[in-house]
Amino acid sequence: MKILDFRSDTLTKPTEEMRKVMYEAEVGDDVYGEDPTVRRLEERAAELLGHEDALFATSGTQGNQLAILSHCRPGDETIVEADAHIFLYEGGAPAALGGIQLRPVEGKNGRLSTLSVRRAVRDASDIHQPRTRLICVENTHNKAGGRVIPVESLRELYAFSRENGIRVHMDGARLFNAVVASGTSAKEFGQCVDSAQICLSKGLSAPIGSVLTGSKEFIAEARRWRKRLGGGMRQAGVIAAPGLYALDHMVERLAEDHEHAKMLAEYLNEIPGLHVDVEGVETNIILCDITDSGMTNEQFQQKLADYHIQASNFGEGIIRFVTHRHITREDVEEVYGRLLQLVQEGAPTLH
Numbered sequence: 084m085k086i087l088d089f090r091s092d093t094l095t096k097p098t099e100e101m102r103k104v105m106y107e108a109e110v111g112d113d114v115y116g117e118d119p120t121v122r123r124l125e126e127r128a129a130e131l132l133g134h135e136d137a138l139f140a141t142s143g144t145q146g147n148q149l150a151i152l153s154h155c156r157p158g159d160e161t162i163v164e165a166d167a168h169i170f171l172y173e174g175g176a177p178a179a180l181g182g183i184q185l186r187p188v189e190g191k192n193g194r195l196s197t198l199s200v201r202r203a204v205r206d207a208s209d210i211h212q213p214r215t216r217l218i219c220v221e222n223t224h225n226k227a228g229g230r231v232i233p234v235e236s237l238r239e240l241y242a243f244s245r246e247n248g249i250r251v252h253m254d255g256a257r258l259f260n261a262v263v264a265s266g267t268s269a270k271e272f273g274q275c276v277d278s279a280q281i282c283l284s285k286g287l288s289a290p291i292g293s294v295l296t297g298s299k300e301f302i303a304e305a306r307r308w309r310k311r312l313g314g315g316m317r318q319a320g321v322i323a324a325p326g327l328y329a330l331d332h333m334v335e336r337l338a339e340d341h342e343h344a345k346m347l348a349e350y351l352n353e354i355p356g357l358h359v360d361v362e363g364v365e366t367n368i369i370l371c372d373i374t375d376s377g378m379t380n381e382q383f384q385q386k387l388a389d390y391h392i393q394a395s396n397f398g399e400g401i402i403r404f405v406t407h408r409h410i411t412r413e414d415v416e417e418v419y420g421r422l423l424q425l426v427q428e429g430a431p432t433l434h
């Protein structure tokens with residue numbers, strides 16, 4: 084039985100074409116600024132986001148942290164959505180590396196309202212309080228189930244932040260999923276933020292890397308931080324080349340992943356004991372509520388594993404399924420078949 088692995092879109096492997104461009108990549112020492120392929124990737128990313136400059140980073144986490152460290156100073160505060168990747172899954176890096184405090188603010192479907200942010204901004208004239216220096220948004224929002232943050236909402240937040248001298252950073256690990264799902268261009272999203280981090284190694288299928296974009300001055304500071312953290316890479320063109328290929332050739336196909344996610348969401352919803360907000364599935368992430376199955380996440384994952392299906396534990400009662408390039412339409416249909424079998428063969432608690 085084929086293993087159907089829905090744990091993450093990070094599982095995608097480089098395509099044949101990517102391996103070819105890696106082999107052929109023109110390289111140089113990037114710490115000396117002499118790797119032409121890295122430079123091309125950075126220029127392409129900057130152009131796509133409509134920002135002045137860009138920096139190749141090893142990972143999404145590194146890109147986000149370089150942004151926070153470059154925008155803030157020790158003692159500053161950064162507002163983040165309460166379920167943001169930066170807050171939940173980056174090892175407390177702003178505190179550990181930069182003496183920067185994160186202030187979680189609850190959003191709706193991953194979206195921070197300007198009003199709730201306004202309420203969280205500190206009084207700059209009060210010496211008791213930290214300075215609010217930065218707001219981080221996440222698009223698409225992973226923990227909210229791949230929801231797109233609409234450009235109108237970001238525009239409003241950005242206008243507020245500018246009036247108040249606060250910067251905005253976008254964790255765009257899956258920005259191109261947002262672009263494809265909404266029809267809003269990366270540039271339009273880019274115009275609502277001071278900096279953005281985009282991942283090449285998720286749905287876009289490149290093997291490694293992220294790009295951070297922003298103003299020339301900001302990128303110069305981020306480059307210093309990257310070196311300080313040991314992220315200065317030498318002949319990095321070999322890993323930049325598939326990233327560049329991904330930006331040029333792998334974006335439009337994300338629509339397929341979204342279609343498959345919608346299909347899978349509908350199928351899961353038909354299984355007794357499982358619930359999915361099908362309407363809320365906008366991109367490639369599905370949050371499946373298994374509470375009514377009477378099983379724990381671990382028990383449910385074991386049942387799935389018995390049928391060679393893998394998905395992630397996403398907090399009590401929630402299992403996350405992510406569609407990606409290695410999941411075909413037939414695979415989604417196959418999952419439905421296996422789930423029906425799982426129910427019929429009397430998974431004791433699925434009723």
Ligand SMILES: Cc1ncc(COP(=O)(O)O)c(C=O)c1O
Pocket residue numbers: 141142143144145147168169221223224225254256257282293
């Ligand atoms: C929304 C979001 N931001 C950032 C990251 C971090 O990316 P990386 O795993 O490359 O550090 C992830 C990873 O899954 C993510 O989902």
